[in-house]
Amino acid sequence: MRLRSVFSIAMAKAIAFACRLLHKQGVTLAGAMVMKVDPGLFDHLSAQLKRTIVVCGTNGKTTTNNLMAMALRANGHQVVINATGSNMKNGIVSALVLNSKWNGQIQADTATLEVDEASLRHVIDHLHVTDMVLTNLFRDQLDRFGEIDITMDLLLQAVQNHPDIHLIFNSDDVLSTQFALKSKLSYTTFGISKPMHDTNNADMKEGQFCPYCHAKLEYDFYHYAQLGQFHCPNGDFNHFHIDVDLGSLDSIDPLVFTINDVTFHSPLKGFYNVYNHMAVCALLTHYGESLSKFADELPSFQGGFGRLETFHIHGCDILLNLAKNPAGFNQNIDLIANDGSTKDVLIVINDNEQDGIDVSWLWDVDFDRLNQCNVSHYLTAGKRYMDMALRLKYVDIPSTPFDDIHQAISYALHDLGSTKLYILVNYTALYPTSQYLHELERKSA
Amino acid sequence: MTSFHIVHLYPDLLNLYGDRGNIMVMEKRCRWRGIEAILHTVNGDDPLDLSTADFVLLGGGSDKEQAIVCETLMQFKDELARYIDHGGCLLAVCGGYQLLGTRYSSALGELNGLGLFEFETVAGKGGRCIGNVVIDTDLGFEVVGFENHGGLTYLHGQHPFGKIRYGYGNDGSGMDEGLHEKNCIATYIHGPLLPKNPKLADHFIATALKRKGELTPLKTLDDTMEEEAAKIMIKRCATEKKENPYISR
Numbered sequence: 001m002r003l004r005s006v007f008s009i010a011m012a013k014a015i016a017f018a019c020r021l022l023h024k025q026g027v028t029l030a031g032a033m034v035m036k037v038d039p040g041l042f043d044h045l046s047a048q049l050k051r052t053i054v055v056c057g058t059n060g061k062t063t064t065n066n067l068m069a070m071a072l073r074a075n076g077h078q079v080v081i082n083a084t085g086s087n088m089k090n091g092i093v094s095a096l097v098l099n100s101k102w103n104g105q106i107q108a109d110t111a112t113l114e115v116d117e118a119s120l121r122h123v124i125d126h127l128h129v130t131d132m133v134l135t136n137l138f139r140d141q142l143d144r145f146g147e148i149d150i151t152m153d154l155l156l157q158a159v160q161n162h163p164d165i166h167l168i169f170n171s172d173d174v175l176s177t178q179f180a181l182k183s184k185l186s187y188t189t190f191g192i193s194k195p196m197h198d199t200n201n202a203d204m205k206e207g208q209f210c211p212y213c214h215a216k217l218e219y220d221f222y223h224y225a226q227l228g229q230f231h232c233p234n235g236d237f238n239h240f241h242i243d244v245d246l247g248s249l250d251s252i253d254p255l256v257f258t259i260n261d262v263t264f265h266s267p268l269k270g271f272y273n274v275y276n277h278m279a280v281c282a283l284l285t286h287y288g289e290s291l292s293k294f295a296d297e298l299p300s301f302q303g304g305f306g307r308l309e310t311f312h313i314h315g316c317d318i319l320l321n322l323a324k325n326p327a328g329f330n331q332n333i334d335l336i337a338n339d340g341s342t343k344d345v346l347i348v349i350n351d352n353e354q355d356g357i358d359v360s361w362l363w364d365v366d367f368d369r370l371n372q373c374n375v376s377h378y379l380t381a382g383k384r385y386m387d388m389a390l391r392l393k394y395v396d397i398p399s400t401p402f403d404d405i406h407q408a409i410s411y412a413l414h415d416l417g418s419t420k421l422y423i424l425v426n427y428t429a430l431y432p433t434s435q436y437l438h439e440l441e442r443k444s445a
Numbered sequence: 446m447t448s449f450h451i452v453h454l455y456p457d458l459l460n461l462y463g464d465r466g467n468i469m470v471m472e473k474r475c476r477w478r479g480i481e482a483i484l485h486t487v488n489g490d491d492p493l494d495l496s497t498a499d500f501v502l503l504g505g506g507s508d509k510e511q512a513i514v515c516e517t518l519m520q521f522k523d524e525l526a527r528y529i530d531h532g533g534c535l536l537a538v539c540g541g542y543q544l545l546g547t548r549y550s551s552a553l554g555e556l557n558g559l560g561l562f563e564f565e566t567v568a569g570k571g572g573r574c575i576g577n578v579v580i581d582t583d584l585g586f587e588v589v590g591f592e593n594h595g596g597l598t599y600l601h602g603q604h605p606f607g608k609i610r611y612g613y614g615n616d617g618s619g620m621d622e623g624l625h626e627k628n629c630i631a632t633y634i635h636g637p638l639l640p641k642n643p644k645l646a647d648h649f650i651a652t653a654l655k656r657k658g659e660l661t662p663l664k665t666l667d668d669t670m671e672e673e674a675a676k677i678m679i680k681r682c683a684t685e686k687k688e689n690p691y692i693s694r
Contacts (some may be wrong), residue, residue: 220532358636360463363465386670386673
């Protein structure tokens with residue numbers, strides 16, 4: 001083992017430790033240091049793994065990845081994961097380094113790593129990827145990716161020299177299906193063959209036209225967004241056979257469902273989360289591993305930060321969730337609609353680089369549905385607090401805009417006396433909001 | 446009750462940058478004034494008849510979908526030309542703007558546009574023009590929004606919609622933005638365009654009503670929130686100016 005590697009591992013662990021003490025995100029910083037000091041360490045560590053799964057897709061990466069780690073551990077694997085959603089190169093390097101011993105031996109046989117769609121091509125040659133899970137493809141960060149077709153092309157470029165990767169994908173998604181066809185990878189599909197849940201059918205749908213003959217695709221039904229049972233009227237492009245199907249859906253909040261006669265009791269909620277569990281089941285099925293062992297562990301699952309995170313502060317139940325694109329936002333509204341109790345809603349929209357600096361997507365979200373959700377008050381915050389308030393105005397929803405998130409939360413708790421508060425935030429607002437709520441919760445305890 | 450006919454062209458195909466927000470704004474601002482807004486959505490195989498239209502929106506789409514629209518619209522080229530010629534209000538955004546010219550280039554190569562105006566859009570060599578925009582329009586008010594275009598548009602003597610105060614504009618040079626001929630406004634500005642620019646929405650409503658002989662002045666609406674949202678962005682752009690120099694090509 002080279003001295004330089006020992007030094008990098010030590011440094012990475014020290015940086016991560018120091019950042020934890022300071023309540024700062026240190027993962028990417030540690031990874032950046034390693035790539036600078038000892039770039040060869042990345043390959044050295046990844047080569048020791050028997051199985052490396054990458055989780056890609058617009059929505060559900062972090063949740064799917066964390067569920068995947070739980071399911072694999074339940075099946076007896078030693079797993080390394082980038083659990084916090086640091087999904088670009090440095091975050092991935094860091095996950096491996098922080099899970100290795102001083103001598104450069106990785107303490108795992110399996111890695112499950114969520115990877116940003118644009119970053120996959122920068123890491124794939126350093127990882128010995130055995131499986132790729134594609135959750136879905138929706139419009140997101142158009143100012144960064146251009147258009148959804150470009151995102152798909154980036155993923156295709158990444159896998160073009162890796163024909164042995166096995167693909168796990170959502171066959172209810174036309175775009176993921178197009179990716180599967182174009183990539184020519186072997187695959188296992190997951191999907192839902194029957195309509196299971198009443199949802200909004202007027203929402204934004206991607207890829208509505210046949211990629212071959214350009215005819216408008218026909219749908220027997222939609223689950224949400226463009227996910228559903230589709231076919232080309234000319235027979236040029238059809239829904240694939242579903243390998244792992246949903247048996248029944250018994251409850252949305254909390255989630256109770258069956259797959260292959262195994263009943264899952266998940267602490268998560270929301271219809272969209274069913275697909276995240278199914279992706280994991282599809283991978284387990286592909287490897288002939290046990291779904292029951294995963295189901296047994298599932299009730300103790302804790303989601304990533306800001307994924308349906310709950311707080312209890314001054315007698316108010318707060319639910320914090322990430323909502324960063326139309327498909328994700330519409331699913332959040334679905335979640336609020338499923339909750340019959342009286343509540344307040346705070347929406348936080350930033351337009352920093354990582355959020356996408358273009359917020360025009362707010363107009364693709366079906367906020368009018370909030371009118372039937374038993375919401376008493378609406379608040380907005382974040383750098384685009386006034387744009388958000390304006391968006392609500394055009395669906396006849398009055399709101400109170402705040403340029404400061406702390407003030408907005410304080411107003412809800414103290415002035416409104418909220419007993420239930422949903423806080424929906426986009427990407428860069430997530431971490432500070434979560435930290436702030438944790439701090440308030442500690443103080444109020 | 447006065448009625449106002451809004452025609453949304455191919456929303457299935459052209460819906461990339463929240464374009465339906467422009468429609469929502471037109472509908473609401475009519476209804477808030479007691480004008481009956483009637484929305485007509487035109488899809489793939491539908492015939493196009495603009496004889497009763499008061500406002501037409503042609504939005505932006507991905508390269509692939511823009512090409513499908515261009516092919517479809519080609520058969521209604523005369524109908525569109527007649528509408529514009531007779532002073533009909535048309536708002537074309539991003540891809541919809543490029544389609545109005547003679548030629549445009551995209552990831553799919555060089556394509557013929559509708560040729561309603563003699564201008565062309567060529568592929569930019571230095572990446573895309575992406576960012577917030579503020580312009581001073583020829584209508585006497587400022588307009589704020591967001592641009593994201595790979596193509597560079599060169600007008601041939603047509604009037605631009607405005608002068609860039611902040612942003613890239615038609616050809617990326619930071620000079621002119623959009624096109625304004627008769628009552629047709631074509632622009633790269635989305636965001637979507639109309640929510641934060643209520644004066645522009647009202648300009649279309651007033652122009653269209655006048656065109657059909659309804660001369661009552663528009664009822665004033667409370668636009669405090671619209672103006673505040675625009676002001677915040679204009680202020681931000683003014684301070685960010687140094688960090689975002691115009692690209693030179």
